[in-house]
Amino acid sequence: xxxxxxxxxxxxxxxxxxxxxxxxxxxxxxxxxxxxxxxxxxxxxxxxxxxxxxxxxxxxxxxxxxxxxxxxxxxxxxxxxxxxxxxxxxxxxxxxxxxxxxxxxxxxxxxxxxxxxxxxxxxxxxxxxxxxxxxxxxxxxxxxxxxxxxxxxxxxxxxxxxxxxxxxxxxxxxxxxxxxxxxxxxxxxxxxxxxxxxxxxxxxxxxxxxxxxxxxxxxxxxxxxxxxxxxxxxxxxxxxxxxxxxxxxxxxxxxxxxxxxxxxxxxxxxxxxxxxxxxxxxxxxxxxxxxxxxxxxxxxxxxxxxxxxxxxxxxxxxxxxxxxxxxxxxxxxxxxxxxxxxxxxxxxxxxxxxxxxxxxxxxxxxxxxxxxxxxxxxxxxxxxxxxxxxxxxxxxxxxxxxxxxxxxxxxxxxxxxxxxxxxxxxxxxxxxxxxxxxxxxxxxxxxxxxxxxxxxxxxxxxxxxxxxxxxxxxxxxxxxxxxxxxxxxxxxxxxx
Numbered sequence: 001x002x003x004x005x006x007x008x009x010x011x012x013x014x015x016x017x018x019x020x021x022x023x024x025x026x027x028x029x030x031x032x033x034x035x036x037x038x039x040x041x042x043x044x045x046x047x048x049x050x051x052x053x054x055x056x057x058x059x060x061x062x063x064x065x066x067x068x069x070x071x072x073x074x075x076x077x078x079x080x081x082x083x084x085x086x087x088x089x090x091x092x093x094x095x096x097x098x099x100x101x102x103x104x105x106x107x108x109x110x111x112x113x114x115x116x117x118x119x120x121x122x123x124x125x126x127x128x129x130x131x132x133x134x135x136x137x138x139x140x141x142x143x144x145x146x147x148x149x150x151x152x153x154x155x156x157x158x159x160x161x162x163x164x165x166x167x168x169x170x171x172x173x174x175x176x177x178x179x180x181x182x183x184x185x186x187x188x189x190x191x192x193x194x195x196x197x198x199x200x201x202x203x204x205x206x207x208x209x210x211x212x213x214x215x216x217x218x219x220x221x222x223x224x225x226x227x228x229x230x231x232x233x234x235x236x237x238x239x240x241x242x243x244x245x246x247x248x249x250x251x252x253x254x255x256x257x258x259x260x261x262x263x264x265x266x267x268x269x270x271x272x273x274x275x276x277x278x279x280x281x282x283x284x285x286x287x288x289x290x291x292x293x294x295x296x297x298x299x300x301x302x303x304x305x306x307x308x309x310x311x312x313x314x315x316x317x318x319x320x321x322x323x324x325x326x327x328x329x330x331x332x333x334x335x336x337x338x339x340x341x342x343x344x345x346x347x348x349x350x351x352x353x354x355x356x357x358x359x360x361x362x363x364x365x366x367x368x369x370x371x372x373x374x375x376x377x378x379x380x381x382x383x384x385x386x387x388x389x390x391x392x393x394x395x396x397x398x399x400x401x402x403x404x405x406x407x408x409x410x411x412x413x414x415x416x417x418x419x420x421x422x423x424x425x426x427x428x429x430x431x432x433x434x435x436x437x438x439x440x441x442x443x444x445x446x447x448x449x450x451x452x453x454x455x456x457x458x459x460x461x462x463x464x465x466x467x468x469x470x471x472x473x474x475x476x477x478x479x480x481x482x483x484x485x486x487x488x489x490x491x492x493x494x495x496x
Contacts (some may be wrong), residue, residue, distance in 0.1 A: 026087040027079050034075055035090035038068045041098030044349055048106045051350035053117055063105060066131055067098050070138050077142040081149075082462035086391045087459070092384050092455050093439055097447075099381070100440035101130050102349075103369050110355050126361055126442050133444040140448050141455035151459045155212045155403050162209030166248075168202035169265070173255040185258040185433075189264045197436075199261050200449035203268065203414055204456070210269050211406035213241070214276040218402075245269045246289045257310040260433025267417050272410040275396075277436050293366070304488055311431075318431040332357045333425045337369035337468040346374030361442040363433075367426045369440070382419070385438075389416040392457045398464035408460045411453050 042064035071094045078085055105127030109117050148154060152162060154161075172180040172187050180186045186194050247289045249266035253259060270286030294311075301312025313328065321329035321336070334357045341347065354360045354368030361368075370378045392412025396405045415438060422437050424430040438448040 025083045029110035030087035037095035044102045048350035083146045085458040085467040086461040096439035137448040144455040158212030161205040165205035167200040168198035178264040186256045197445035200445045207410045218276040254307045260435040266429040275409045314431045338371040342374045395461035
């Protein structure tokens, strides 16, 4: 057909504005990817049983089916409440969450006597508890989507959330060790058989406050005083907020005895500051302050001891875990041996010895899974995390208001940094941390907090991808807020 024979289609015919492409919701693509993720989770469960039981029981599919009901319910909620949200976020998270539940079920089978494994209840043990926590986390995320119809509405409570975040961070530090300490890190609130990690929720509250503060102060913080080696450095009087957050992160390092949490909070603030100002100098200042403070804590731990002693011990284990392989370095050594035993392709799901690693269901779940799926499998999991981070950053680039940009960028970076500090710890890149692997590790606090994080990203991506409404007046304002720009970001980005 020639160009002359092609029928002309006018914007009035299609309902499309000139120069603006209509956005599609892409919910069917989300559904297809979600079904693929559930198939992979079911296949993982079947392979685990084949390797551990020499058969596949008729009930192997039940955990995957239960997860399917939960995730498909979330898919329907997104169709209703956030129809233009990014279609890759839910399937990626569902895959990670499903693999985590499957691996915890595999640990339950290992702990059971061989004659009891075939009859072990599907919803028993830590695997069953993780299923229940998944249901609670997804319901909580759906509730947040229902309550937060516009992500900018959260900024009204920024100072309240900032105060709540600081309180949540400091509670474990001031509690006696028997109520807050696990494996040397004071990150928990433990009452009877119930425990919660408040820092997981504090990071969300603090990030909202950081974003709100930086939106209003970014012009001042962007001012430069002098240029050194081609880099513009800020004025000395503007270093106050960074120094305050640095001191808080050092207090976390010293009194909660955890490098990962300290690095998470400080890194979250510095990167959000960089996104707001585009000044590389803030990143350099942040790196110098944090690593300088960590080194100072290490030196004081070796000389003064006291509250610095725990960090010094962790650093010594990191420097040479094989010095005491059956004592202080046992957990890290077993994790490294598990990763080494896995090789490129792993021993196969259900064919490894993950119970040799202490706390494999929590801090070291990545090492336990790595023994069975190998380097290739771990790379696939890391790429899945990278996909979530990339989609979060894309939502931040596309959304039209500065507050949304900072929140989405900060949340995406926070998730990536949390994965880095835990994987870096078990691979001996950095000292061990008390962080959990998002969506994989056992525990309700981490699972619920990270599902809330995903709900916020879904809301912001929905605002970023929603098409521009037609007409004039207030109704014609694009979803996602007024055309406020951050560093010249386009105000009418339409993502298909």
